[in-house]
Amino acid sequence: MRSGIVMGGCYLGMAGHDVFNNKVREIVNTNEHRVVLLALDISNFKYINDFYGMDEGDKVMQDIADFYFINEPLCLASHGIGFDQFRGAYKADNMTDEDVVEYIARKNRIFEKELSERYPLVYQHVYVGLYFYDDLSLDVRMAVDRANLAKKSTKGRFDIPCCVYSADNCNEYLEHMDMSNEFVRACEEERIEIFLQPKISVSHNCVAGAEALVRMKTRAGELISPARFVPVLEHTGMIGKLDDIMLDKTFAFQRQCIDKGIKPVPVSVNISRQRFTSEDLLKYMLQLQDKYQIDSSLIELEILETIFIDALDAMIDVINALRAKGFKINVDDFGSGYSSLNQIANIPADIIKFDRVFASRSLKSDKGRQVIKSLIEMLKMVEYQLVFEGVETKEELDTVVSYGCDVIQGFYFDRPLPANEFVNKYYTGSREITNGT
Helix, strand or coil: CCCCCCCECCCCCCECHHHHHHHHHHHHHHCCCCEEEEEEEECCHHHHHHHHCHHHHHHHHHHHHHHHHHCCCCEEEEEEECCCEEEEEEECCCCCHHHHHHHHHHHHHHHHHHHHHHCCCCCCCEEEEEEECCCCCCCHHHHHHHHHHHHHCCCCCCCCCCEECCHHHHHHHHHHHHHHHHHHHHHHCCCEEEEEEEEEECCCCEEEEEEEEEEEECCCCCEECHHHHHHHHHHHCCHHHHHHHHHHHHHHHHHHHHHCCCCCCCEEEECCHHHHCCCCHHHHHHHHHHHHCCCHHHEEEEEEHHHHHHCHHHHHHHHHHHHHCCCEEEEEEECCCCCCHHHHHHCCCCEEEECHHHHHCHHHCHHHHHHHHHHHHHHHHCCCEEEEECCCCHHHHHHHHHCCCCEEECCCCCCCEEHHHHHHHHCCCCCECCCCC
């Protein structure tokens, strides 16, 4: 066997964790070579096992070990983690950073081409993160972590052959990790809350509904903007957990209102694409309904127009099943996407919510106002209920109402309120709305 590769890992010819770290530490301390650390895995490995069998999956992993590490002349040490994660140390003597990147990219192209020919049913991409070990004071484990961070920062980016660690390109990933961890702690410590923004019926001068909006608090009680954590949860795949929490809290809020002798208005909850396309959403909704004994007319589900159009085939069965059980479906942010009139007519929903962009932009021009008026008339003709979001001024309110849209949601009437404030303001005494706020 070629010298320099230490033995003992989960793949023939690769080292265990401690042996690998000690070998790299020894190489760095002798200062004999300039070292670059690699973290590597491949996309869609699960599907090779599923489509071609476990033996083929094992063969791919051993091929990676052989091609990138065991039979690689530049490799000084290597380590296999679990089934599909690899770490390695290459010597980069007399090579620029660009030379190393191109060398790895060329190896990736060769290996990916071979995989595509062997397994045409599965697209494979090799993810590689690099850390040039020039700071000799840095602990080996931290240095390896930096290579791994660089690799993780490219997940889902098939156009990037490899990524070199830098503080800039890994900050976003680190921030995502921090926010994901904060979300997990907030769930455990009951720091996820619902705020409610009223939907006002202008003709009846009272609250006609509300939208449940998520708020997360720090341990010090400060609010964290949803704009900071919701995109992170979508990116990390944790958004479904938030959806379930919001649904549970909304059902619980309606139960609390009923127990206090209040007749609550319907409350809508935003649901992500991930949760809406999952198999057990209907089952979960029915479990909550049974747990809290809430009539289905009091809970509505909102989904973005763009997701509605893009993923309708994947959601149609669950949407129809939910509607059959009496839950209303809202198309949120209508007008933010590019749905055709034909698609609008066939959307299996009950309520259309006009995106706030209509209020902020379209109402400011003659053509825009005419488009809004025509849309309202058309949607009412096909028996959709309408809500106009983002109304902030009396002029916007009067214009929209004159076009035939009665239910308004926006800062003109109120901002999102903590649940107890919403109850005190809209359920205590008269529900009539005295003026805009």
